[in-house]
Amino acid sequence: MAPTVEQVSEVFNTILVLDFGSQYSHLIIRRLREFNVYAEMLPCTQKISELPFKPVGVILSGGPFSVYEDGAPHVDHDVFKLDVPILGICYGMQELAWINGKGVGRGEKREYGPATLTVVDPACPLFEGVDHSQVWMSHHDKLQSLPTGFKTVATSGNSPFAGIAHEEKPIYGIQFHPEVTHSVQGKTLLKNFAVKICKASQNWTMANFIETEIKRIRTLVGPSAEVIGAVSGGVDSTVGAKIMKEAIGDRFHAIYVDNGLMRKNETVQVKKTLDEGLGINLTVVDASSQFLDNLKGVTDPEKKRKIIGNTFIHVFEKVASEIKPKDGSQIEYLLQGTLYPDVIESISFKGPSQTIKTHHNVGGLLEDMKLKLIEPLRELFKDEVRDLGTLMGIPEDLVWRHPFPGPGLGIRVLGEVTPEQVKIAREADYIFIEEIRKAGLYRNISQAFAALLPVKSVGVMGDQRTYEQVIALRAIETTDFMTADWYVFDAKFLKKVASRIVNEVDGVARVTYDITSKPPATVEWE
Ligand SMILES: Nc1ncnc2c1ncn2[C@@H]1O[C@H](COP(=O)(O)OP(=O)(O)OP(=O)(O)O)[C@@H](O)[C@H]1O
Ligand SMILES: O=c1[nH]c(=O)c2[nH+]cn([C@@H]3O[C@H](COP(=O)(O)O)[C@@H](O)[C@H]3O)c2[nH]1
Ligand SMILES: NC(=O)CC[C@H](N)C(=O)O
Numbered sequence: 001m002a003p004t005v006e007q008v009s010e011v012f013n014t015i016l017v018l019d020f021g022s023q024y025s026h027l028i029i030r031r032l033r034e035f036n037v038y039a040e041m042l043p044c045t046q047k048i049s050e051l052p053f054k055p056v057g058v059i060l061s062g063g064p065f066s067v068y069e070d071g072a073p074h075v076d077h078d079v080f081k082l083d084v085p086i087l088g089i090c091y092g093m094q095e096l097a098w099i100n101g102k103g104v105g106r107g108e109k110r111e112y113g114p115a116t117l118t119v120v121d122p123a124c125p126l127f128e129g130v131d132h133s134q135v136w137m138s139h140h141d142k143l144q145s146l147p148t149g150f151k152t153v154a155t156s157g158n159s160p161f162a163g164i165a166h167e168e169k170p171i172y173g174i175q176f177h178p179e180v181t182h183s184v185q186g187k188t189l190l191k192n193f194a195v196k197i198c199k200a201s202q203n204w205t206m207a208n209f210i211e212t213e214i215k216r217i218r219t220l221v222g223p224s225a226e227v228i229g230a231v232s233g234g235v236d237s238t239v240g241a242k243i244m245k246e247a248i249g250d251r252f253h254a255i256y257v258d259n260g261l262m263r264k265n266e267t268v269q270v271k272k273t274l275d276e277g278l279g280i281n282l283t284v285v286d287a288s289s290q291f292l293d294n295l296k297g298v299t300d301p302e303k304k305r306k307i308i309g310n311t312f313i314h315v316f317e318k319v320a321s322e323i324k325p326k327d328g329s330q331i332e333y334l335l336q337g338t339l340y341p342d343v344i345e346s347i348s349f350k351g352p353s354q355t356i357k358t359h360h361n362v363g364g365l366l367e368d369m370k371l372k373l374i375e376p377l378r379e380l381f382k383d384e385v386r387d388l389g390t391l392m393g394i395p396e397d398l399v400w401r402h403p404f405p406g407p408g409l410g411i412r413v414l415g416e417v418t419p420e421q422v423k424i425a426r427e428a429d430y431i432f433i434e435e436i437r438k439a440g441l442y443r444n445i446s447q448a449f450a451a452l453l454p455v456k457s458v459g460v461m462g463d464q465r466t467y468e469q470v471i472a473l474r475a476i477e478t479t480d481f482m483t484a485d486w487y488v489f490d491a492k493f494l495k496k497v498a499s500r501i502v503n504e505v506d507g508v509a510r511v512t513y514d515i516t517s518k519p520p521a522t523v524e525w526e
């Protein structure tokens, strides 16, 4: 019989967030974790009898619908049978009111933005330390009457029922959004709910997580099986590899693919950092000619992405078949660095968003590959991964490395990818990043790179006419890469970088700086 593998949500006291499609649902989880309470999100349609774990409390999120509309989403009423505290936020509170008397309708006025909260029942534990503070509203519907069995505990100018509480049970509703930072005491309120009311332990720390995760992996893999991992030298896969190494030692095989689209000196450096610095035995597979051959003559960005993704799979399949585990079995598992935002995106009630571009993703393209995935970071946000990396002794440089996309320079050479074009992009990128580091700006910027444009422009160098290509520099600031703004360099810095690139990189006659935010642009050019 297969061993039972405990999930993180079974080990840590977990607050369950049921998502009704609010833009802020993931922020509720972020805020709870900031004070070390573990939280997970599931869609509001989740059947309570099929919950994968028993939560210590439930939060019903906001959402774009109106509870009284046909087809509006509703929570499974068995949620009340769980006999744990419940907090409804905005739509979530309207849902509680709808279930308990249907007194919800469209308000005369919409209310978006700040409001001041007045607590009318100071004994209510939810509002301890929250009185007379600014809260953030975002609604048009409102409670028209107090739901059966509830009392008013807080009000605001436009919302006579800004906060309600059940007379006997620990069930609460609030019209405002405590999860956004504009609700000044919002975090205090969420802490009151999670820690005081739900009695959740504040033990969600990366130190505790490592221990649980290592145990989980050992049980999952068993005593003798071996695992391979796609390791790029980026922070996610490196932290994943380090966890695997701690869990199963030399039964883990880290594989780095040199796809010919990596940055200058990257392969040598990644090998050195992982082998010498972290004791992870990294196998470098040189597949550069395979990737470059497959990309010959292709200019469409989506086609390029798919070719690169597929070539990765073929390379991994071959590697997996060549490793012969000592116990005579076959490689069964592949490590992947999936993070929680990817998981949230796929389980959100709004459903996965439209594909803007196919992100190369080893796992997503694995359908016909027999390997099963191990994803040790699938519960973590990027900053938690960085904390974890630091705790596990991964050098600061690597922990704070800018992300580098799997398709690499293949999507930064616009148009056809040839070895000559890759070389130009690689050299220009190297100079840009070197200058950023020298100026002490690396950590202020979330990601920076150079892209090579497939256009030629006239220039003059040493009295000679030139007719060469254009480099576009891109540097952005962002927290989650979903939205981003361009970084404001001072003019002197840009002057220096431009002059170095044109002087030192053959084939470039002009340098531009990309000043588009995301949206409407994306981070990468392809
Ligand atoms: N050159 C490569 N060799 C092996 N695996 C790779 C390579 N490039 C990407 N991968 C795999 O694809 C996954 C996704 O890449 P992604 O860039 O999102 O993550 P990362 O490289 O680990 O971290 P970061 O986001 O910091 O770059 C990686 O975690 C890794 O498993
Ligand atoms: O591993 C990856 N495989 C990909 O195919 C891929 N495409 C974009 N990116 C990275 O994702 C972030 C957002 O990029 P975009 O705004 O261009 O979509 C940025 O950090 C991009 O570098 C990728 N990462
Ligand atoms: N932010 C929300 O949850 C909004 C709930 C509901 N759609 C309203 O307009 O009131």
Ligand SMILES: [Mg+2]
Binding pocket: 232, 234, 403, 404, 405, 406
């Ligand atoms: Mg990467």
